[in-house]
Amino acid sequence: MTPLESNQTEGLVCSHHHLYSSLARGMPAPPSLPTNFRTILENIWWRLDAALDLDSIYWSAALGALEAVRSGCTTIIDHHESPMAIEGSLDAIARACDDVGVRHVLSYGVTDRWNNGVLTNSPTRMSDGARRGLAETERYIASGGRAMVGVHASFTCSDETLEAAADLARRLAVGVHIHVAEGPDDDRAAQRLTHLADDSWLLVHCVHLSDELPGTIVHNPRSNMNNAVGYARPTRFSNRVVLGTDGIGADMFEEARIAYARLREHDVTATPDTVWKWLENSYALAPESRDDVVSWTYDHMHEPWRLAFTPGVTPTDVVIDGRAVIKEGRVTTVDVDEVRAKAFESAVHLHKKLES
Numbered sequence: 001m002t003p004l005e006s007n008q009t010e011g012l013v014c015s016h017h018h019l020y021s022s023l024a025r026g027m028p029a030p031p032s033l034p035t036n037f038r039t040i041l042e043n044i045w046w047r048l049d050a051a052l053d054l055d056s057i058y059w060s061a062a063l064g065a066l067e068a069v070r071s072g073c074t075t076i077i078d079h080h081e082s083p084m085a086i087e088g089s090l091d092a093i094a095r096a097c098d099d100v101g102v103r104h105v106l107s108y109g110v111t112d113r114w115n116n117g118v119l120t121n122s123p124t125r126m127s128d129g130a131r132r133g134l135a136e137t138e139r140y141i142a143s144g145g146r147a148m149v150g151v152h153a154s155f156t157c158s159d160e161t162l163e164a165a166a167d168l169a170r171r172l173a174v175g176v177h178i179h180v181a182e183g184p185d186d187d188r189a190a191q192r193l194t195h196l197a198d199d200s201w202l203l204v205h206c207v208h209l210s211d212e213l214p215g216t217i218v219h220n221p222r223s224n225m226n227n228a229v230g231y232a233r234p235t236r237f238s239n240r241v242v243l244g245t246d247g248i249g250a251d252m253f254e255e256a257r258i259a260y261a262r263l264r265e266h267d268v269t270a271t272p273d274t275v276w277k278w279l280e281n282s283y284a285l286a287p288e289s290r291d292d293v294v295s296w297t298y299d300h301m302h303e304p305w306r307l308a309f310t311p312g313v314t315p316t317d318v319v320i321d322g323r324a325v326i327k328e329g330r331v332t333t334v335d336v337d338e339v340r341a342k343a344f345e346s347a348v349h350l351h352k353k354l355e356s
Helices: 019-023 037-051 054-069 087-102 128-142 159-172 189-193 222-225 252-266 271-285 287-291 336-355
Strands: 008-009 014-016 073-078 103-105 149-153 176-180 202-204 217-221 241-243 293-298 315-319 323-327
Touching: 008 287, 014 054, 014 202, 014 217, 014 241, 014 252, 014 271, 019 054, 019 336, 037 336, 054 073, 054 087, 054 336, 073 287, 087 103, 087 128, 128 149, 128 159, 128 222, 149 159, 159 176, 159 189, 176 189, 189 202, 217 271, 222 252, 241 252, 241 271, 252 271, 271 287
Parallel strands: 014 073, 073 103, 149 176, 176 202, 202 217, 217 241
Antiparallel strands: 008 293, 293 315, 315 323
């Protein structure tokens, strides 16, 4: 690979995204004011993912992928849920990312929280939706797609479903991508997952994780702050740590700056080097991103102490797998105005479904 210039980096990786959240902006207010993490999930996100169809899945992914590449992110590790539109959902996301030109590692997050379209607390056995979600993952991987086995979280899954997901991951030789102890509802995650998890797992959040589990921890500081679930204190673990956004765009340098500010609040001796190491750790998950080249509007892209205090750094050129996806500030692969217009139309339709 040609040595990078001072204004260039390799492609950035978002190690945990929810591309379907791209159409959430402007959605109608929830039926009641959420007062804790559980009610945030029930009144906002679980309503949104239940309203998705294949068209809105495609356009949300296209808009999210477009925003990612315009932030210098060339690989998205996505976690998707659409319980009323499972079959073909991973193909829709993959097609959108391919159209934009962004690399992707997908997963469908299985859950037992839906029973015949009704939310269920404390599920005790595998649901039809979970079976279909695992089948969607297996089908997508068998067709040549790159994916992990997705699980929503242990507190919305029966032991049967967790076992089945871990077994499928072993058979397909991939990891499991799962939210772990994001809020207090999932504080038993360590006990329920300890006999299943291995180093290939992607453990997202881990805010309330009491004991270490094998796997890579994905730290999502902005989302954790937004949901008021607490600070994950990722430096307390011996695990490899990477950064995700949990669906709040894919601007990884912005996420890193906030991660540093949160770390510094926790530990005044901390330096930006720790957080920039978390960015670099993501190449273990998507090593091909090292072959991508991003040119930036800033001439000190290899100096964490500068980047930690320099907002507004944007790409001028992005080359992914040898293809110029952005050239001189212009996206070359899709019509940006068309993607935005189609995504807006899809959002209007989605929001009307939520209102009803």
